[in-house]
Amino acid sequence: MSLEHILLGMLREPATGYDLGREFSEGAQHFWYAERSQIYPTLGRLEDKGWLRSWNEPSERGPERKVYETTEEGLAALRAWLRDGPHIGRDRLAYIAQAFFLDALDDLDESIRIVKAMRGKWREALAMLEAGEDEVHATFGENRDEHPDDLVHPYAALRMGIRQYRAKLAWCEETLTVLTRRLAARAQDETPQPAPTEVGAVKE
Amino acid sequence: MSLEHILLGMLREPATGYDLGREFSEGAQHFWYAERSQIYPTLGRLEDKGWLRSWNEPSERGPERKVYETTEEGLAALRAWLRDGPHIGRDRLAYIAQAFFLDALDDLDESIRIVKAMRGKWREALAMLEAGEDEVHATFGENRDEHPDDLVHPYAALRMGIRQYRAKLAWCEETLTVLTRRLAARAQDETPQPAPTEVGAVKE
């Protein structure tokens, strides 16, 4: 199960279930998301297995905080999961499915509207990741050879997110070009030709 | 629910649950996957809603085939789903999580091994999509303005897949370069220096 291992990875630094939920929803972790209602029971299970330990701490405001931390056994489990090879699941990408079936609308204006909406969402997501990258550059410089050891992998993960969103955005531009040209061509077809010249011969 | 709408889209051409399952597992649909054990009950529900109709046909070999087809109401539901804006779910990408937490191994050779394994899988996936693209080019030419109308959206979906995999592969190369350089630098650090020259002053 992936969420378990992701929590093990995150809890090498102690945190509460609430903290983890916030990290997910603030997009600190662009590669995963979980609701708190899923996080709390999972933390309980991991503690039962001995992969996490926990203790209580008073909160500045609000109720007591239950702080968790990965144990040695938990770290071993995380390492086993990492060494187990890439966990590439089958993609379920509803937005590509939408692109695929968009001809059901038979309305290029609608298609264009939807692709532009995608572009808007992905631009926002990319901006967030690029802000993270800028911060890294400002702090440690642009030369990756000089980044501290423990930044290498998190930074690589960030780069993956950036590359993926850029690819999506490039696709939006490519697709908008194609759709717009087609729309223009169709508009022209429907315009009554002032002088048919010799094109008429090819008709049907 | 996405699977329902994807089946509605696919069943504009009549097919059986078995056929749909084969399309998913043969990668004809690179953006979605479902087991037959999920497909059959979903088809039943869609028929109850009146979004699909079905009839039986004898099979060439094997038991009777139950063929489904999208109804007018089903098509309307599909269109509503398409017009509803982009369905961009929160990503759950275990492989990026692995990249992120890989420092837990503290072993660059292992990191490199895992990134190479990712590259291998994605190369295969890309090759399949590119083969599909080649086929399109061979049949309809490379100029998208001249593709038939009903190919436009499926082809755009294919392009998205290709761009995504290319981005992943570019990331693999970038990451392998960084990791290899770092490995080399570390090996050099650990090699006993034959003549420390004046670098010794900076130690600690």
Next chain:
DNA sequence: TAGGCCATGTAATGTGTTACATGATTAG
């Protein structure tokens, strides 16, 4: 005093996977 954030969780429901059950036909 109302709403937001802190902080814990449970319950019900929805979605997806794995394992199992059944049985015909065909190719090796």
Next chain:
DNA sequence: CTAATCATGTAACACATTACATGGCCTA
């Protein structure tokens, strides 16, 4: 005769979402 492919499905389990419950403290 064995295995693969065709073809249907159910059942048990695992994972994820939405809604609900509780209550203190802080700010506007």
